[in-house]
Amino acid sequence: MDRNYIRKTILNRLDSIKGEIIENSLIISSDILNIICEITGETQREVAIYVNRKGEIIDAVIGDYNSAALKEYTERRSKESLSGIRCIHTHPNGHGILSDMDTSALKAIKLDLIVGIGVSDGCPKDAYIAYLAGEGSNYNIIQIGPYSINKLLSINAVELIRGIESDFKEEKNTTVDICSDEERAILVGISGIEDLDELEELLNTAGGIQVCRIAQNRTNIDSAFLIGKGKLEEIKMEIQKREANLVVFDEELSGAQIRNLERELGVRVIDRTQIILDIFAKRARSKEGKLQVELAQLKYMMPRLIGFGVQMSRTGGGIGTRGPGEKKLEIDRRRIRERVRELENEVAEIKKHRDLRRINRAGNIFHVCLVGYTNAGKSTLLNSLSNSEVYVEDQLFATLDPTVKRVCLNSGQEIVISDTVGFIKKLPHELVVAFKSTLEEVTYADLLVHVVDGSNENYEEQIDIVNGVMKDLKADSKPAILAINKLDKIISGSEAYNRDAMLESDVIYISAKNKINLEKLLDRIEYYVNKNSQTLELLVPYNEGSLIAYLHDNGKILHKEYKDNGIYIKGEFDAVASAKVKDYVL
Template sequence: MEIENIEDKEITKAILVGLNNTGKREKIDIEVSMEELEELAKAAGAQVLATAIQSRPAVDVTYFIGKGKVEEIKELCENLEANMVIFNDELSGSQIRNLEEEIGVDVIDRTALILDIFAQRASTKEGKLQVELAQLKYRMPRLIGLGRQLSQQGAGIGTRGPGEKKLETDRRHILKRIDDIESELKEVRKNREVQRGKRSKSEIPIVALVGYTNAGKSTLMNTLLKLSDHHDDTKEVYVEDMLFATLDVSLRRLSFPDKLDFILTDTVGFVSKLPHALVNAFKATLEEVKYADLLIHVIDASNEEYNLQKDTTLGVLNDLGVENKNIITVYNKIDKISDEALLPKEENCIHISAVTHKNIDVLIEKIRAEIGPDIIEVDLLIPYDKGNLLSSLHKEGIVLSTEYVEGGTQVNARLENMYYHKYEPYKLN
């Protein structure tokens, strides 16, 4: 399906280019990486016309790929009427300039593409500031080579954000803007700390959903919201089957039977070769993970490269210093796979479908085991003259059954450990 660019009413027609560096062992297969690049391009609103891969033992300093391959790409652009070339790896400013001069169309790299998607999707003031900061830091070392892109006015992939404000290429101007944004984000961080302080005082546990982009975190959040007590449709989060469908952090309070209450937070998805500038810019948002009592690592079980996606997420969590937190590993989308038995069965792991709700009840019980209150089921005999005690029992515990007998009210109830001592003298042997 062709996705029309909303801003300039023109479709970006792109050629994707990847380098299979045979002299360097890559963590991700080039074919898989290029498929992901295509999904990213589509998410940005581009129509992908063709993909080209070159194998060579080292990066070409001038063009990143060989001069002969550049000529091939130029001819491909002319024949297919492409107006953009997107490279799978990060390019230097001089490489971008050289490639644009040779090919005659706009050239961007994977980092610029991801930044563009974030620029399109950021909806809050904080998100927009974080993206602009990342874009500026990306462009700073490329000022010499990005003359063509920075001089363009208007929209299009790779030109959103600072570019369309016609930012001067003067280094001091950009540095000042970076300082201004970082000052604004400091204020945002202070506000977040105040909000965290309030949540901490409420003593409600925080559960954070983490994982690769499009693993189904938002769908899982909505599923848990629907099953929660007092469900409200207006609290559901946006869901779309595409990379980086949502960026902004969502926090929702959930309540389940037996006094299981927690705040569920969704976080920005990760991707291989996630720009370092973007990780740094979104530190304030990602730090929500640091303050979580429990992480739910959501993995797309239907993706053949789920192990790579899993390692990518764990790598970012390691960078954030939270890899040792309690983590429930969730293999999602099992409704899309033919043989669930092939999936890993590691410790504290569960296979679910957020769409069909399969094993969601098991997940809730796992969450309860990690952060839920210690519940004791007990039989009590409350004397008739202790009516106030029976009233408080209904507030502090869960009364399962009541029977009026000689000597008082016989009750079968579930109590949190913190309240148990209060009722222990009335326990039936």
């Protein structure tokens, strides 16, 4: 709490009790109790004092309503001991019962004990005491009370603390935090709390656990912290209360903002983009996927080096790096730029090979591309249509590397269907750029199948997001089928879906998992395969062998017969093939 908001006389009264000695047998003296309760009554703020085992008041602080900051003091003599400090603090709401924040401070600092005193109109009303009990790191918090003020003043502090410490045994060489590797995260946004649902899904996919959500609706973004100072204080309190070790922002942060937030909050701070990059790094399996993820990470990192304090894996050395010349930050930047160039060259080379494969494939087979929001069921649909085993999991970005499978239609025609990386709200720019060559696959497709999670209440917003990405890739003019997936999960609202289906022939309701209506989907795909085809009867000379091969690759041969003056062919061909054989049409 900023001391400038409190009258100087009050601060002086608070400072005057520092160094005072409380009789050893007392938890708190009546004189000191009256002073902190009077200050609480005047300011409606919590007051906390810290007392060591000699009875000396080593500090006194004042905080916001119900949120006096509890500092980490310790006079611990050994690992088997408590901190040697007790905290007595006031609650201006009139109730002394201890909050989650109070007990988490007790646990974190290993206080001898913590006392909460309810204050009303400047007078103490009741008191509660909490302390630790147990063995090793598996200790419990014991809270006792309420006590009358007279009873609190009669408790023998020396005997109470001696009994608490004898019950509190901490084994040597044990890890205090048995879940030290667990990412306990507070999610922060600058819109509604419900808008953080997707960020929680991303966090879960990355292996973290949400312990709290905080949102602040604001139009003017703070350049230093993104959020306001009041909300920053709220996050601080929740970190202590929830024992959080990570704060995740739903907006992209600058390097300076990350540095400022970590300095103020004392825990690691990341943004939405970093979580998505982390998930992509875990999911990438192919060489190209790994290169693209590394490229995206470096491009994200480059402008934020000053915020991260990034250290590259290599140490400075060699000609031009010895001595006081180039500073480490500039060395890091230079190395990142060099690596980015290397990665871009490697990705460009892989793109050349893919383009060649695409050209070879494009000449002879119809290409369908599955697009959609992440976790909509694209990979499950691909598995069901092709009887393959593409990796499937009910989490965001379960598959990252695109997969191409051959599928046989009911007519016997073969097509290829490719899966793509799922889209998401606020897809990081670095990922769009790094995966541009992969995402461009949709621009070469003959037909798009837009897979939608019909069980998601935000399915309309997800459709708009995917359509926006298609527009950015200049693929929005391509013919498309809207496949509303997870029909088995759609319970309420199914009638509305059916009405939509009657009005729009290219909306098909399916269950990829249970293979419901997949025949209808294949029939609709086949319609597009044959949409621009026409049935022709041809007589092709025997010396046009290459043309015969072309017709096999680019059409559907219904009948072929060898005659004296050439080969008779009846088949279905698209406009391009029809124009190529117009001279041989009967």
